[in-house]
Amino acid sequence: MSLSVQKVKTAKPGRHGDGRGLFLYVKPSGSRSWVLRYQVQGRRRDLGLGAFPDVTLAMARERAAEARRLIAEGEDPIAKKQQAKPKTFKEAALELIESKRSGWKNAKHAAQWSSTLETYVFPKIGQMQVAKVETADVIGALKPIWSEKPETANRVRQRIEAVIDYASALGIRTGDNPARWRGHLDNLLPKPAKVRAVKHHPALAHAQIADFMGELAEREGVAARALGFTILTVARSGETRGMTWGEVDLATRVWTIPAERMKAGKEHRVPLTDAAIAFLGAQGNHANLVFESEAKPGKPISDMSMTAVLRRMERDGITVHGFRSTFRDWAGETTGFPREVIEAALAHGIKNKAEAAYARSDLFDKRRDLMAAWAFTALPENSGSNVIAISK
Numbered sequence: 001m002s003l004s005v006q007k008v009k010t011a012k013p014g015r016h017g018d019g020r021g022l023f024l025y026v027k028p029s030g031s032r033s034w035v036l037r038y039q040v041q042g043r044r045r046d047l048g049l050g051a052f053p054d055v056t057l058a059m060a061r062e063r064a065a066e067a068r069r070l071i072a073e074g075e076d077p078i079a080k081k082q083q084a085k086p087k088t089f090k091e092a093a094l095e096l097i098e099s100k101r102s103g104w105k106n107a108k109h110a111a112q113w114s115s116t117l118e119t120y121v122f123p124k125i126g127q128m129q130v131a132k133v134e135t136a137d138v139i140g141a142l143k144p145i146w147s148e149k150p151e152t153a154n155r156v157r158q159r160i161e162a163v164i165d166y167a168s169a170l171g172i173r174t175g176d177n178p179a180r181w182r183g184h185l186d187n188l189l190p191k192p193a194k195v196r197a198v199k200h201h202p203a204l205a206h207a208q209i210a211d212f213m214g215e216l217a218e219r220e221g222v223a224a225r226a227l228g229f230t231i232l233t234v235a236r237s238g239e240t241r242g243m244t245w246g247e248v249d250l251a252t253r254v255w256t257i258p259a260e261r262m263k264a265g266k267e268h269r270v271p272l273t274d275a276a277i278a279f280l281g282a283q284g285n286h287a288n289l290v291f292e293s294e295a296k297p298g299k300p301i302s303d304m305s306m307t308a309v310l311r312r313m314e315r316d317g318i319t320v321h322g323f324r325s326t327f328r329d330w331a332g333e334t335t336g337f338p339r340e341v342i343e344a345a346l347a348h349g350i351k352n353k354a355e356a357a358y359a360r361s362d363l364f365d366k367r368r369d370l371m372a373a374w375a376f377t378a379l380p381e382n383s384g385s386n387v388i389a390i391s392k
Contacts, residue, residue, distance in 0.1 A: 008032065008057050022064045024052070034060040036067050040076045047077050087172055089133055089163060090126035093117055096166040113159055120145060120156050130167040135178040139188060150192040157181065203322030204315075206330035206377075214380030215313060222281075223305035226291040229279035230306065230320065232375055233270050234327045234346055236263065237320050241300040246286040250277065268347045271368035273375040327374060335373060341366045 003011075003018040011032070016024045021037045034049035049055060049063045067077040087095075093113075101110050117126075124141040125133055138160055145153040161179035168174070179185065204212055209231075216228055230240045239257055248255050255270040262268050280290055293299045306320045324346060331342045344363045 003057060005057055008052060018057075018061070020064070020068070022049075022060060024060075034063070036064045036077075038067070038071055038077075040071065045076065045078055047081075086129045086131060087167065087170075088127050089130045090117075090122050092130040092167045092170075092172075093121075093126075093159075093163045096163055099166075116152065116156050117159060117163075120152075121160060130164065131173040133164060133178060135184070135188070138179045138185070142189065146189055146192075154192045157185065202318045203325035203329070204318050206326050206334070209326060209330070209378045210380045212315075213378045216309075217380070219309060219313070221309075222291050222294055223301055223309050225279045225281055226301060227306040227309050227320065229276055229291075231323045231327075232273060232276040232279065232378060233371070234324050234374070235270065236324075236347075237303065237306055241291060241303065243290045244286070245284050245288050245290060248272075248280070248283075248290070250283070253277065262347065264347065269362060269364055271364065271371050273371055275375040275379060276371075330374070330377065331370065334377075335370070337366070337370050337373075341370055345370055 003016060003024060007016070008024055011024060011026050013026045013028045013030075016026065018024065023035050023037060025033050025035055032052035034052065034055055036047040036049055038045055038047065047067055049060050049067075052060075055063070070077045070080060097110055097113050100113075104110060121141050125137050128137065138157070141160070142153055142157055145156070157179055161177055161181075164173065164177045164179055168177070176184070213228065213231070216224060216231075226240050229235075230237060233240075233255065235257075239261060242261055243255070243257075247257060250272075253272040255272055257268045257270065259265050259267045284290070289298075289300050291301050293301050293305075310316070310318060310320070328342065328346065331337055331345075332339075341363050345367045
């Protein structure tokens, strides 16, 4: 039976139906509220229509009728209500991060997004309605770090732009994106490249590599071996630290780094010289780490362990990553190896799209010759020699 005005006022605690899914809920406290129960794609939904007496019986019926019209048109009233509700910039940002999380191959991406927005953006515009964020608000968040941390600031700008694009896609914002760079912010802020002071990783001069390797050979420990191996393979430190015996084929002298551990997301084969293999130590099981932490068995050495070796050698002026620059300078200045072979050895992507389209080979055989020459140069017993032996 349909409800009456009198029954709405006097109904006891419980659920009282008015027909076609409209109910009056009465709590033991006496408070009364209206709910429309319906189904969308087989899923039961309860839409709150307001509390009595602010929402009368007649008003509840009108709201229920409007909701039923939406349902008949294939829409979900609750979803539409949530969509229409104003969102703060922070709410939209957190929703976007969550929606992208499953698609990011590296879990660090979500953490980096959250961290940069929490630090630089949310304190400024986090509580603003995302629909009302304007150019001045974006610049206000970016300016304090635009000159001091241009690379970070540019990433922050891109993330602000993505959040606002997300809000536009939801239909809760209209108009141009105030964080857009081309044709907008590029007229108001200097280009990041203009304010970026290029910071090269401090590197050892290539003429000193043999002396350094001789000094390193006197050091013991996993971190010292890892550093020597990293230098001779020109790998990134993270690639070395995560290396397992299953990635190494000593018979063919090849280290295959899977795509998920590479910066470019592409599998990379590294030719191993005898000198590099000597730094590996005793072979372990397939899944075992090659450079396992002595303090934490089953874990790789820390990202600071190789740096600590340099500090103990009183080489504070250089970095682990800087040895890749040492190799690049040596290869470019003292050898006749083509640029593409050198770049392939460093696992650098080809920036020129046309050139990249035709680059089908990883130039492995030529890289094996290059790494043999690098190992020969780096071995202290060959220091001072003008002859580089390259063996197939």
